[in-house]
Structure formats: structure tokens, C-alpha cells
Amino acid sequence: MRFPEDVPVLTDGVVTLRAHTIDDVEPAYRMCQDPVMQQWTTIPVPYLHEHAVNFLTEMIPNGWRTNTMWGWAIEYDGRYAGTIDLGDGEGGVGEVGFAVSPEVRGHGVMTRALKLAVRYAFDGLGWERVIWRAFVGNYASRRVAWKAGFRGLVTIPGGGRARGVRKDEWVASVGRDDDLEPQGNWWTVPVLEGGSIRLRGLRDSDAQRVQEACSDERTQHWLSGMPSPYRLEDAEGFIKTRLHMMAGGEGVAWAIADPATDELLGNVSVFNLNNRMDATVGEIGYWMHPDARGRKVMTSAVELLIPHAFKPVAEGGLGRRRLMVKAALGNSASAHVAEANGFTHVGTERAAIPRRDGNYDDDLVFDLLADEYAGR
Ligand SMILES: CC(C)(COP(=O)(O)OP(=O)(O)OC[C@H]1O[C@@H](n2cnc3c(N)ncnc32)[C@H](O)[C@@H]1OP(=O)(O)O)[C@@H](O)C(=O)NCCC(=O)NCCS
Structure with missing residues (x-):
């Protein structure tokens, strides 16, 4: 030419x-x-x-x-x-x-x-x-x-x-035969406020608090997949990979923050949103910093995100039809958060959660359906 x-x-x-x-x-x-x-x-x-x-x-x-x-x-x-x-x-x-x-x-x-x-x-x-x-x-x-x-x-x-x-x-x-249009969802993190807390995106400056929360003995016990010891660079990596998770449509993660100081109190996320069999389900996962436990903060955080998770994608929500929470047998604080938010215990997966000592815990499965939530 x-x-x-x-x-x-x-x-x-x-x-x-x-x-x-x-x-x-x-x-x-x-x-x-x-x-x-x-x-x-x-x-x-x-x-x-x-x-x-x-x-x-x-x-x-x-x-x-x-x-x-x-x-x-x-x-x-x-x-x-x-x-x-x-x-x-x-x-x-x-x-x-x-x-x-x-x-x-x-x-x-x-x-x-x-x-x-x-x-x-x-x-x-x-x-x-x-x-x-x-x-x-x-x-x-x-x-x-x-x-x-x-x-x-x-x-x-x-x-x-x-x-x-x-x-x-x-x-x-x-x-050549593909549409030149977006494939899959790229989730954003809306700020959700209510119940004396704020849900917002994680920031690099949260790393120290994330490290403290994830090194805590109870967090380490129930979330056995977490690195141990949990170092500051693990926290920094966790924060960075949340963006990747959202851009790939897999999930959305929020920092639960104190609305007055904006300090991180915990983390809540909805994940497994790319389920191949059924892309209308989502699982909620969470952990709290030990200094913020026992004040119903996580119950409020889950309460705040449920309407967002059920809202149609066209209206800026996650378009879910069914939400799940899983809690290892014995983790009563976690099970309580699900029950307090109206989730139903629908079954128990036996020996489903690996523990660090090589044994397995049973896993309690809770779910909440969009139409039952709407009907309340
Ligand atoms: C990458 C680049 C070309 C984008 O140009 P642009 O004209 O701003 O692109 P567009 O406006 O079409 O789209 C940018 C999108 O990225 C979004 N975006 C920008 N920074 C972002 C960030 N840090 N995280 C997530 N999204 C981001 C914008 O909001 C916009 O999306 P939206 O329209 O849905 O809001 C420009 O940033 C650039 O020149 N960067 C330096 C060179 C470069 O990186 N080249 C590519 C090398 S692979």
C-alpha cells in the first residue's frame, strides 16, 4: 500500500x-x-x-x-x-x-x-x-x-x-464472528449505607486492618483456606484481586466501614456469580475484624446488600434469584447472621470444609429466594 x-x-x-x-x-x-x-x-x-x-x-x-x-x-x-x-x-x-x-x-x-x-x-x-x-x-x-x-x-x-x-x-x-459488545458482567461496588455502617469498595489503605482481621485466630480457624501466617502483602494482594474479581464478573466485595471514621470493620462479598449452570445464584461470604464483633455489624451488612443482590442487572443490581450462605457446623456466629436475615437452613453438606488439622467440618447451607424476600 x-x-x-x-x-x-x-x-x-x-x-x-x-x-x-x-x-x-x-x-x-x-x-x-x-x-x-x-x-x-x-x-x-x-x-x-x-x-x-x-x-x-x-x-x-x-x-x-x-x-x-x-x-x-x-x-x-x-x-x-x-x-x-x-x-x-x-x-x-x-x-x-x-x-x-x-x-x-x-x-x-x-x-x-x-x-x-x-x-x-x-x-x-x-x-x-x-x-x-x-x-x-x-x-x-x-x-x-x-x-x-x-x-x-x-x-x-x-x-x-x-x-x-x-x-x-x-x-x-x-x-471475526463475535459481537463487538461486552461479554459477561463487569460489576461495580456501590456505596450502601444504613444501620450505622457503610459498605464501600476496598482501598489500599485498608491493608493493615485486613491483615489484622485475617490473622485473627477465629478467622483463621473458620476460613482455613486463608494464608497462615497472614502477612501485610497477603492483605494487599487480597485488595488488588477484588478488582479482578469484579471486572471478571465473578463477584463483588465490600469493605464494611464505620461511617464516622471510614475505618474498615470487616468484609462482605457476593461471589460465584459466574456459575455456568445457573448465573442467577450467588453466595455471600464474610469476616469481621475482632474489635468490631458482637455488635450485629455483619447482620446489618448482609441486610444492606440483599436488596442490591436481588435488584435486576438493568437497574444496577446483581440480578440474583437465589442467595446462599454456608457456615461450618459449630460456627454459630456465622449461622446466626444468615438466620437473622431470614435465610433458611436447607441442608448440611457432610465433611465438606477442610480444616487445617486435616479433618473436615460439616457445612450448613442456608438460602434465601428473591420472591420470598419480595413477599415479606
Ligand atoms: C486505555 C486508554 C486508551 C483508554 O482510553 P479512553 O478514551 O479513556 O477509553 P474509553 O473512554 O473508551 O473507556 C475507558 C473506560 O475505562 C474506565 N476506566 C478508566 N480507568 C479505570 C480504572 N482504573 N478502573 C476501572 N475502569 C477504568 C472508564 O470509566 C471507561 O469506562 P466507562 O465508559 O464504562 O465509564 C487510555 O487510558 C490510555 O491511553 N492509557 C495509557 C495507554 C494505555 O494504557 N494503552 C493501552 C495499553 S494495553
């Missing part, structure tokens, strides 16, 4: 992909000074003016000429807003990379640009599959990929590389 004559102009009426011009060098250079850009991409750091000149006037034009890379300027609101490129494509499979300037982020620009480029990969280049890769933790990029229909996300430890350093990587893809 000739550059720029043969570069197709792609537009959805709001965002336009077009060939780069020399005028894009300055805004592209400025975009690459952004620390977020440097953190999540493989651009050189420090990023010099000559890097932008080389990328836009050599690499991208040569990519088109040699049929190895197809890069466009993203135009939005009459200006250069970023760059998107497709690369490889051998055997009908290639990769996409993208970035937009900080001032236009959060307006859906990248999602639109990505859909245009992916459509071109299938219809213009005849590809079968487009692969997206991002360093673990780049939720903005992951969300763009999710909104554009990328699916099957996996994490590859050390799969990525930036400036000579290996990094954990997420990989997902979309195929």
Missing part, C-alpha cells in the same frame, strides 16, 4: 481514524510524557521528540508500505487524540495496541476507535482474530477491550515485557 494515499479513513461519526500527518508529532510527543502512558506501554522512557518523529514518520508509514503494521491517528473533536495500530496478522491473527491523550480519556473515544480498527482487521485485512494484551492492573485498557467485545481473558505471569523488565500480562481476543 502507499502511504498516506491508501490509508482508509474509518469513522463512526464521532471518532475518525485517518493517516498520521507531521502535525501529529507534537501532540503525540506530549501524550507520551504522561506517566500513565509510560507505566502501561512499552514506549521509551525518557520519551524524546525524535521518538515521536521516528514512530509517526518512519515506522507507521513503513508498516503500511510493507503490510506489517496498520497505524492510524485517532481524531476526536477536530483534533489528534491518540494512535491505534494493528500488527502482525500472519495466518489471519494479529494484535492491537492503542493510547489516547489524557485530556480526552473517559469519553468513550478509545472504545469507538478500537471497534473501528477491529472491524477493519476483519473486513479490510481479512483477519480471523484480534488479540489485546495489557499489563496486569491496566483496568482502563481492560475495560475498553471488554466494551469492544474482547473475551476469554487470561493472566500470563511474566508474559509481558517493558524496557527489559518482565511483567504479568492479561490477554484476551475477539474473533
